[in-house]
Amino acid sequence: MTPNASPALSVPDYHRQYAVLNGKWADIIKNDPRRACRLLLLTSPQGEMIDGDVFSEIGLLFHELKSVSRQSTSRLWRGLVDAGIVTALCKSAINSGGSVTMAHMTIHDDGTAELSEEAMEEAQENAPAPYTAALEVICNAAMSCAVPPTATEQKMIEELKKHWSTLMQRIWSEPARTLEPGSSQMRVMERAVVAQLVHRLAFVDPTFLDVIVKPSDLTLAVSFRNWLYSTDEYDTMANCSLVSPLLDGSGPKHWLRHFQTHPPPDLPVLLPRILLGASRGAEKKKRTPNQSADLIVSAFGRHIQMLPRDRHIREEFIFFSGLLKIAEQEYPLFCRALYRSEAFWTAIAETIKKHATLGPNAPRTGHVPEGVATQALSIYFSVLHTPEGRERIDQLIYNWLAGGLFDALESTILTILRDIRGPMLISAILSTMDTNLPKLSPRTRSKLRSELPRPRIMLTLILLATKGRQEPEVLLALVTEGEEVMQSQYSVRDPRHPVWTLTAWQLLLRVTNSLRPWRGTCTRRGCEKPVHSGGCGRCRMSAYCDQECMQLDQEHALVCKWTPTLLLADAWQRRNKEEIAALLSDDVAPAVPSDLVPPKEQLERLRASAEMTDEEVEKVHELQQDAEATASKEEDPIPGVPDLQKAMEKLVVSEPGEA
Numbered sequence: 001m002t003p004n005a006s007p008a009l010s011v012p013d014y015h016r017q018y019a020v021l022n023g024k025w026a027d028i029i030k031n032d033p034r035r036a037c038r039l040l041l042l043t044s045p046q047g048e049m050i051d052g053d054v055f056s057e058i059g060l061l062f063h064e065l066k067s068v069s070r071q072s073t074s075r076l077w078r079g080l081v082d083a084g085i086v087t088a089l090c091k092s093a094i095n096s097g098g099s100v101t102m103a104h105m106t107i108h109d110d111g112t113a114e115l116s117e118e119a120m121e122e123a124q125e126n127a128p129a130p131y132t133a134a135l136e137v138i139c140n141a142a143m144s145c146a147v148p149p150t151a152t153e154q155k156m157i158e159e160l161k162k163h164w165s166t167l168m169q170r171i172w173s174e175p176a177r178t179l180e181p182g183s184s185q186m187r188v189m190e191r192a193v194v195a196q197l198v199h200r201l202a203f204v205d206p207t208f209l210d211v212i213v214k215p216s217d218l219t220l221a222v223s224f225r226n227w228l229y230s231t232d233e234y235d236t237m238a239n240c241s242l243v244s245p246l247l248d249g250s251g252p253k254h255w256l257r258h259f260q261t262h263p264p265p266d267l268p269v270l271l272p273r274i275l276l277g278a279s280r281g282a283e284k285k286k287r288t289p290n291q292s293a294d295l296i297v298s299a300f301g302r303h304i305q306m307l308p309r310d311r312h313i314r315e316e317f318i319f320f321s322g323l324l325k326i327a328e329q330e331y332p333l334f335c336r337a338l339y340r341s342e343a344f345w346t347a348i349a350e351t352i353k354k355h356a357t358l359g360p361n362a363p364r365t366g367h368v369p370e371g372v373a374t375q376a377l378s379i380y381f382s383v384l385h386t387p388e389g390r391e392r393i394d395q396l397i398y399n400w401l402a403g404g405l406f407d408a409l410e411s412t413i414l415t416i417l418r419d420i421r422g423p424m425l426i427s428a429i430l431s432t433m434d435t436n437l438p439k440l441s442p443r444t445r446s447k448l449r450s451e452l453p454r455p456r457i458m459l460t461l462i463l464l465a466t467k468g469r470q471e472p473e474v475l476l477a478l479v480t481e482g483e484e485v486m487q488s489q490y491s492v493r494d495p496r497h498p499v500w501t502l503t504a505w506q507l508l509l510r511v512t513n514s515l516r517p518w519r520g521t522c523t524r525r526g527c528e529k530p531v532h533s534g535g536c537g538r539c540r541m542s543a544y545c546d547q548e549c550m551q552l553d554q555e556h557a558l559v560c561k562w563t564p565t566l567l568l569a570d571a572w573q574r575r576n577k578e579e580i581a582a583l584l585s586d587d588v589a590p591a592v593p594s595d596l597v598p599p600k601e602q603l604e605r606l607r608a609s610a611e612m613t614d615e616e617v618e619k620v621h622e623l624q625q626d627a628e629a630t631a632s633k634e635e636d637p638i639p640g641v642p643d644l645q646k647a648m649e650k651l652v653v654s655e656p657g658e659a
Contacts, residue, residue, distance in 0.1 A: 224277030247322030301347035345403030356412035
């Protein structure tokens with residue numbers, strides 16, 4: 001309802017009239033609290049009480065109540081509670097048909113003040129929901145409650161319990177403008193107040209948790225919907241921290257203590273009540289199940305990019321992981337929406353780049369760059385636990401690539417490897433691509449090919465494997481020693497196992513050379529032209545389409561001296577004939593050129609230039625013979641990679657908590 005325009009008043013008259021009305025309600029709260037309760041029961045903007053009080057005075061009453069409620073142990077608040085203020089506030093929030101609208105008056109040059117139609121329209125535009133003012137008063141009182149609560153505070157909580165579910169039904173059915181987009185602080189506060197109130201009431205009296213998990217209660221649906229529409233870290237975290245503990249079994253200590261003796265319903269029972277929040281917004285029309293799943297995935301991506309603090313992003317990731325874990329069995333539509341959402345994977349990649357900052361631009365305190373970056377990277381791996389993730393692997397890998405996975409890895413590789421889990425996660429992602437490469441669609445393989453090569457990532461992974469040593473023969477020794485260097489006291493499920501650091505570069509090399517074989521096309525990433533007879537004069541292996549393209553490729557210099565060693569490693573990690581035929585069948589990957597220097601000739605060149613000793617050359621010859629002898633077998637001939645694939649199988653197929 002839009003209020004009527006007021007006649008012009010002098011500024012002193014306006015202040016005098018406002019002070020009189022404020023003083024009136026301050027005296028009523030002190031001397032006749034039941035009269036204040038009666039006014040709150042007035043639901044129609046045209047209504048009038050027998051005392052002469054009218055609906056337009058409710059705003060002044062709420063102003064005084066907000067001040068008094070900040071001291072829930074005071075005599076004034078105790079008198080209000082005894083008079084029934086909590087029930088009156090709940091009924092006001094449940095039944096009120098109008099909003100408490102506050103408008104600014106315009107002061108004219110002649111010293112008069114007037115409420116203009118423009119000011120009234122602006123006030124109506126920014127008006128709170130009908131239930132907001134009442135919830136603010138209740139929230140103020142809850143925030144100032146003692147622990148354990150006094151008798152008055154306990155009475156307040158018991159009255160709230162009686163009306164809470166009906167109040168949530170009103171908010172669910174009529175969200176007013178609470179869900180409007182934008183960063184208006186009024187809307188942010190409205191989306192946060194329910195979750196904030198539940199948090200506080202459950203802290204003061206943990207039995208309040210029993211109310212929100214009742215089958216008929218809509219608190220979780222309201223909070224989840226508010227989370228979906230949140231636009232600020234305040235409303236995002238308030239609602240996330242209410243729903244997330246119910247999914248992953250964590251939560252504050254007082255929650256856990258209460259749930260030990262009063263266990264909540266099982267997750268398959270609770271989940272539909274939570275997901276109900278995605279079924280509709282402010283509009284009456286219900287969303288389809290697929291639309292709801294898309295909305296949830298979109299909200300996760302939006303929040304992850306929006307949240308500024310590392311701690312809050314980690315909490316959002318915990319919320320995501322908890323939902324993903326139960327969605328595998330109970331909500332597969334969420335998983336499918338996740339696999340097809342390029343926007344979500346773009347958000348994850350951007351988060352890795354944004355929060356993996358090192359150097360002078362990094363935040364000075366409270367920032368652990370590898371923490372958020374590695375947690376974001378683990379999302380790529382966590383989706384592989386789902387059966388549908390393995391079935392829809394082509395779609396999933398394409399969206400990883402389209403979302404900028406390799407760009408994120410390239411810009412943050414040093415940060416990621418500072419975390420003990422970094423090599424494990426990178427190896428797992430590359431192993432997924434490598435294992436599924438022959439099965440991928442031409443579109444996905446073309447996209448993957450366009451993202452390669454990545455010399456900067458390759459060099460970093462090589463130096464990780466060699467522990468910083470720059471001599472190519474050290475890398476060759478790691479390969480030639482094969483399974484001996486893989487012996488470890490740690491399980492392959494442990495990120496400290498050497499399989500993760502020693503095979504990451506091999507997997508990247510194998511994927512790269514499967515799609516961009518030596519001298520098959522121009523070495524520079526993004527160029528698909530055929531090569532000419534020239535190329536790099538130092539390694540004599542990397543070729544380009546023309547001189548200009550060679551000069552543009554500034555990255556090859558990073559791995560130039562390693563190229564002969566990489567060529568030799570590539571010689572015995574060839575795929576079997578069936579896989580090669582599948583990769584070449586649709587012209588996505590070119591065949592290896594016939595003029596490529598054979599590995600044996602390359603070895604002789606290295607022997608002649610004294611870059612390899614006779615003993616090293618003979619060792620490589622033996623490995624090549626072993627590779628040729630096993631090339632027709634199903635086993636992968638790459639030393640180390642079979643261990644990695646077994647580790648991946650255990651990590652993906654086994655239960656997440658299984659040792």
